[in-house]
Amino acid sequence: MPLSRRFATYLAVSVLLWTVLALYLDRYVTISGQRMIGVLTWLILIAWLTKIPALVRIQTLIVVAFASLIEYTFAGYFGVYQYRLENVPWFVPPGHGLIYLGAVALGVLMQNQIRRSEEHTSELQSPM
Secondary structure, three states, X not given: XXXXXXXXXXXXXXXXXHHHHHHHHHOOOOHHHHHHHHHHHHHHHHHHHOOOOHHHHHHHHHHHHHHHHHHHHHHHHOOOOOOOOOOOOOOHHHHHHHHHHHHHXXXXXXXXXXXXXXXXXXXXXXXX
């Protein structure tokens, strides 16, 4: 079941809005506020995962697992980079999943745009 244009638009816009809001709020919250942002991010990701095709769901979960491994290894264990509150925020792993879903949605929208452009071009080139 491919993603519809409308669904892809809602998904892309919601990912963009939540990402901007979560990162803005993270600048001002304590660790408990950061954890609340993390819980909400997980809930948003889970809600979207229930509405997408199984293949995209599996790909997203792989992205989240891989991102978690990298974040907790390099930021948490090795300290290669550090977050503001010196922890890996709870919203980071599901945030990677949301960004991936947003990219998938944008890909669907671009594919639809390219398809329409090709159809329009072929209509202009076909002899009458």
